[in-house]
Amino acid sequence: MRLRPAGDGDTELLDRLCRRSTTLPEEGLGYPRCDNARELLAEAAQFDNPADERLLVIEDGAGTPIGLTGLLLDTTDGTCWAIGPLLDAAWRTPAYAEAALAALLLRAPRDPAPLNYVEDANTLLVQALRAQGWARGSGSTEMEYLVPPDPPAAPAHPVRRLTGPRDPAFDRLARLLASAHEWPGEPGEHRRRLTAYVVEDGCRVALVEQDGQVAGCALWMYLGGTDFGRLEYVAVDPGFRRRGIGAALVVHVNADAHEAGARAMYLSLGSDNDTAARLYLRCGFAEKVRSTRFTAPSSPGRYPA
Template identity: 25%
Template sequence: MEISAAGRLEVRITPADVGKRVSVRSLIEHPVPVEKFTDTVGVLTSWDNGVLLITRRGGERVRIAESALVAGKVVPAAPARRRGPSASYEELARVAARAWPPVESERLGHWELRAASGFTRRANSVLPLGEPDLPLDEALDAVRRWYGARGLPAYVQTATGAEGTQELLGAALEERGWVREVTAELWVGPLAPVADVAGPEEPPEVVLSREAGEDWLARYRRKGVGEAALRVLHGGPSVWFATVPGPSGPAAIGRCVVDGRWAGFAAVEVDPALRRRGLGTAVMAALARRALDEGASAAWLQVETDNAAARALYAGTGFTAHHAYHHYREPDSTGGPAGDETS
């Protein structure tokens, strides 16, 4: 907190600081007549009608009455992580988009409208990496028309814990009635430890292929994969599919896309009857070794916040969270993609 020369806490932020990262201390209500404070750090998303809206790193939005402020100041961006490669949000967003490409896309200024017949939100949502070439409300109307013409609900992907105006866009969408449906995280880590991680005492056979064959698709959790889905799965700069053969179908599968220094992992799935035997680790290690051979040095993956098993696996191989991302669905719309496609 900011302390004056006289030793008093001071509020040194104003509505002009919207969009900046701030740290504030505020009074909270307490059942006994004792002052109690809480500290909040995040992006100052808005300051309207005497209320501050602060978006924390994980996406949580905190509303604070201006009258409850005790102290506040602008603070530097979050410090660099001790582990994992350094990368900007925009770099990772573009790499992730290339690894999961839509069937068709169209530009709207610095927004990319993406569609793939409804196969996953990531391939059927707007990726905003800057401003559209229209005022926001007109841009959103254009987005709804574009997706409506394809029989799809409109989705916009935003992020928290990233530099730029992502948090501001998320708040603007919420003000207009857009509904946040999914929150997931993008994690990064060095690639070599993934290749070297210890697997089962008797390592299983891992078969690598350039195509997702019938056996791979039989283990993939999305059934009835159609032509559009196959185009997404096979899209990307250098795509590899891993399969661990089993007695009654694949025991485990995985997918990796190599793109320059980056290797992106997805669809790491294990037969429920064979879990906790290191098969998922073995799949990732085999894919990582192939990615190293192609010159990659850093790794990324996407995981939903409630997938505890996957998060434990990835944390054990050196991954850490980089930022969270969200999908906002247009107002007055139901249905749409069955879910986000994460690792």
């Protein structure tokens, strides 16, 4: 078995494997969830990951393409995601999955350690990950909002858009997001992270201000080349909770998705975060997929970070 960069001639294989991973729970991934090769390429491009370096076709000893794997590196979050592996037809066995994972780890960075989100029903991949020493972690739930033909009603609180890194509320937003979502590092790093989200990744940010303070905010993005977006973060200051501010922010995001012509919005949250899940359900989201996070063991670190 060997891994090689994916090329134009692999589109049919990638389309088939991606489609199976989003329609068959027993082959499902928690991330990336892409219906076709176009969406997978858009996912890689969002984080400036060259497809010919990060998307890898698995070949058997005879050179036959039998699957897909790879690594997506997000330098803003400092996160590395492993893709699958996704294996085709008769090659979808624990032995081939373990061999592909072992080959992938030879290309993986030491830091950050790759993460692999696997749909709970994908027992074959779970078995292979555990056999290769990947550590099982917490559960994750993906939720979906299908954008209706008519826009939602206006939010219950006034919501305004962040104008950019020079917005007077920018530093307060960075502090709120860092506190609510446990961003590592010092305040200067939090500011740089939010700047990267807005300037480099094209994220949109909205906030609610009350009594001269930032009461809450939301950060979301649209994936270029696709018809959907992702709600990445919602944060409400503890002193302003239970006032409907979180709901107002989510409704604002949903209205923006309607205006942008998106088909759907997605978000992920911890499977034990019942409070947030209830908020999103009230705002029109529905649970779509449950998955589990696995973290790779230490690796030789030969993959270029």
